Amino acid sequence: MSKETDQSEPGLMRLITQISKALHRRSTEEALGMRFKSFLLLSYLRDHQAATQQELEGALLADANAVVLLLNELEAARWSIRRRDPDDRRRHLVEMTAAGRQALERAEQARENLEEEILQGISPDERATLYRLLSKVAEAVLQPAEPRS
Amino acid sequence: MSKETDQSEPGLMRLITQISKALHRRSTEEALGMRFKSFLLLSYLRDHQAATQQELEGALLADANAVVLLLNELEAARWSIRRRDPDDRRRHLVEMTAAGRQALERAEQARENLEEEILQGISPDERATLYRLLSKVAEAVLQPAEPRS
DNA sequence: TATTGTTATACTCTATAACTATA
DNA sequence: TATAGTTATAGAGTATAACAATA
Numbered sequence: 001m002s003k004e005t006d007q008s009e010p011g012l013m014r015l016i017t018q019i020s021k022a023l024h025r026r027s028t029e030e031a032l033g034m035r036f037k038s039f040l041l042l043s044y045l046r047d048h049q050a051a052t053q054q055e056l057e058g059a060l061l062a063d064a065n066a067v068v069l070l071l072n073e074l075e076a077a078r079w080s081i082r083r084r085d086p087d088d089r090r091r092h093l094v095e096m097t098a099a100g101r102q103a104l105e106r107a108e109q110a111r112e113n114l115e116e117e118i119l120q121g122i123s124p125d126e127r128a129t130l131y132r133l134l135s136k137v138a139e140a141v142l143q144p145a146e147p148r149s
Numbered sequence: 150m151s152k153e154t155d156q157s158e159p160g161l162m163r164l165i166t167q168i169s170k171a172l173h174r175r176s177t178e179e180a181l182g183m184r185f186k187s188f189l190l191l192s193y194l195r196d197h198q199a200a201t202q203q204e205l206e207g208a209l210l211a212d213a214n215a216v217v218l219l220l221n222e223l224e225a226a227r228w229s230i231r232r233r234d235p236d237d238r239r240r241h242l243v244e245m246t247a248a249g250r251q252a253l254e255r256a257e258q259a260r261e262n263l264e265e266e267i268l269q270g271i272s273p274d275e276r277a278t279l280y281r282l283l284s285k286v287a288e289a290v291l292q293p294a295e296p297r298s
Numbered sequence: 299t300a301t302t303g304t305t306a307t308a309c310t311c312t313a314t315a316a317c318t319a320t321a
Numbered sequence: 322t323a324t325a326g327t328t329a330t331a332g333a334g335t336a337t338a339a340c341a342a343t344a
Binding site for chain 4: 201202213216217237238239240
């Protein structure tokens with residue numbers, strides 16, 4: 001009665017939460033050369049040049065305030081820059097600087113090392129599967145996440 | 150040059166972080182009938198009766214302080230209870246009360262609904278695979294996470 | 299009037315160290 | 322002296338609302 005080996009998942013959420021916490025705990029500023037949040041933002045900027053701050057809010061699942069604070073830090077480090085959008089001068093277009101790209105590359109290396117360590121027991125095929133499934137999950141869980149109005 | 154379809158993972162960490170954040174954001178106290186942390190702790194207690202607080206620290210990836218605070222809350226709600234371990238009176242053995250089990254069952258239902266919603270596009274086979282792979286990852290990422298001494 | 303970003307503020311969470319009691 | 326848990330406190334993270342500039 002203590003173990004139900006049906007198909008009942010004993011908790012995807014517990015699993016995800018644990019992994020996320022452990023990953024975050026290991027992604028120290030020392031290891032990445034920057035804070036984990038900075039890494040996520042720069043990583044997004046590399047893939048989406050000239051992002052608006054609202055875009056970043058969605059990508060980082062952070063509120064407007066958090067994005068502002070983080071961008072202040074990044075600009076102080078000369079890793080990103082905010083320019084006014086000529087088409088709508090209320091908007092900022094955020095871009096990564098060359099220094100930002102360099103810093104990101106170092107952090108990416110650290111991330112790859114960490115992932116390699118974590119995925120050591122998992123075959124390339126399985127890794128691809130895992131990535132594909134997680135992408136699906138991410139899509140589903142992000143889509144209807146209505147911003148608290 | 151913008152898309153490298155090698156086998157380079159564009160970021161398992163970003164994926165996990167996003168999913169974890171989104172799940173946490175959706176697991177409101179309203180939906181679960183309790184805080185997400187409480188849910189995780191009770192969920193662990195159901196599977197491991199009479200856990201010590203150190204055990205809980207490891208399971209929740211929280212420090213001693215956080216566990217104490219959370220147990221204070223749970224005890225105030227009459228969902229758990231700390232008893233002295235007769236074999237070592239420094240230790241506490243934490244147990245779930247009947248009321249705790251009831252509250253957990255409601256929360257479990259909410260969790261299952263949420264997971265069902267999230268995993269809708271994923272087949273049972275794929276779910277099993279996802280769960281298996283995540284368990285492997287969790288094991289690897291948790292194992293060498295030496296507690297900062 | 300609505301929207302984008304900023305500032306100010308409060309609230310929560312997490313981490314650290316000192317303390318109590320037991321070993 | 323070392324360990325399990327507690328308390329106190331500070332720091333980081335997060336959420337909320339008021340504000341300025343622009344649409």
